[in-house]
Amino acid sequence: MQPLNEKLDALREPKAKHVEAEATARKWIKFNTVRIVMPLVAGCSALWATLKSM
16 A cells, blocks of 8 residues: 555645656546445445346
């Protein structure tokens, strides 16, 4: 996790490594969105299957 933190800390500095840090942050946010959406879809489909069988 530390290499990621070092890259994101570059956002605080002037434009030196700003582009690389922004790309890393966007990639990290995209992966977190997938990590949130997939369990939500699985839970909804499980709930749907449970309610359908009643």
